[in-house]
Amino acid sequence: MKSSRWVALLVAAVLAAAPVCAQVPPPPPPPTEAPPSSGAAPIPQDLLDSLLAPIALYPDELLTQILMASTYPLEVVEAARFVKANPNLKGPALENALKDKSWDPSVLSLTSFPQVLDMMNDKLEWTQRLGDAFLQDEAAVMRTVQSLRMRAQQAGNLQSTPQQQVVVQDRYIYIQPAQPQYVYVPVYNPAVIYGPWWAPAYTPWFWYPPPVWGYPPYYGGALAVGLVWGAAWAISVNNWGWCHPNWHSGSVNININNNNVWVNRPQYRDEYRSNGNWRHDVDHRRGVAYRDTATGERYRPSSGAGVRTRENYRGRDTATRPAGGGGAGNVTRPSQPVASQRPAQPSAAQRPTQPAASQRPAQPATAQRPSEPMAAQRPSAPGTRPSPAYQPESRPQVQHEAQRGAQSRAAMQRPTSNVSRGGGAGAGRASGRGR
Secondary structure (H helix, E strand, O other): OHHHHHHHHHHHHHHHHHHHHHOOOOOOOOOOOOOOOOOOOOOOHHHHHHHHOOOOOOOHHHHHHHHHHOOOHHHHHHHHHHHHHOOOOOHHHHHHHOOOOOOOHHHHHHOOOHHHHHHHHHOHHHHHHHHHHHHHOHHHHHHHHHHHHHHHHHOOOOOOOOOEEEEEEOOEEEEEEOOOOEEEOOEOOHHHHOOOOOOHHHOOOOOOOOHHHOOOOOOOOOOOOOOEOOOEEEOOOOOOOOEEEEOOOOEEEEOOOOOOOOOOOHHHHHHOOOOOEOOOOHHHHOOOOOOOHHHHHHHOOOOHHHHHHHHHHOOOOHHHOOOOOOOHHHHOOOOOOOOOOOOOOOOOOOOOOOOOOOOOOOOOOOOOOOOOOOOOOOOOOOOOOOOOOOOOOOOHHHHHHHHHHHHHHHHHOOOOOOHHHOOOHHHHHHOOOOO
């Protein structure tokens, strides 16, 4: 009887605890690892989380524009300076002032969101690293954004508001403007909005816009609240609706069928006529270095014309290159004369004879003769090339040889027992120059 009572109490306790357990959301799934597309070393996932945390909760199309524009950091700087120098240009007046600018459409579109350009220019190193990550593995960046959005939603900090609409469809989280005429850019502290940060070695930065962009004053300290909203930015055909993320394929799609004057420029429009997937344009990179050699070679493939141009610039005769190929180092060197064309060396009979030891004049004693001149000042022996003067900036090996020569000369100047016996041939040999 007692055992059945204990069983009934245990079943009741389990049933009472079941609703409580059901309220705990499961942890977000980790992003699926995939090899980088450029063949370079993969970026750590914690670093990707840190790079994308400040913008992962932006509206989809604005996020897409930032990702594309981050691959052109120099144009971002130019656009940020232009907007800062012309704060009163807005709407059609701004678009008319930009008609002669050759920036990428993503950069041109961001001029309608000056606070975003201000942030990217202020955090320029982050901008370039974000672009490098997007160039290396576009799909990994898109997966990381979804993972961060799921964390923010499970922490209770991502939901629909009067400024934005959050939609969950097919396991993907979409963020869109709640009003079709305006875009609101959220500001939040990544260390708070996603819950306790899980990677202390890669803590994301927190940037609060200046009051000029319509945000309430910030008095310092950690922003403990959720999303903060500033001024609304008007939507136009040129800054909205021409790109969007394809979460299923992990890519960005370009729509050239709208009336966007920047997207419908012939060069840009023709590039995406057959394939709507975004592609990086190296011309808009403006010479900014890539993250690694593999990424650089991917977007800057070497060509034979470029190699020939560099060879001509260096003064090498590439026209004499044999048709069968061969080593590049050998064909670019000036040809050496053959043995039959080299000037004949004088024979032993024609060379000036050296005086015998018995015929040489006696050397004065060390104490009587003047000090030995430096090696660079002494005349060289007949039939030999003059020794080059010692230079302080010479290579270590040359300096080492010069020190050995100085030690040898110092040893020759030391007095010996033969020197004290007077001059003569023997004394000259004892204190000779050590040839």
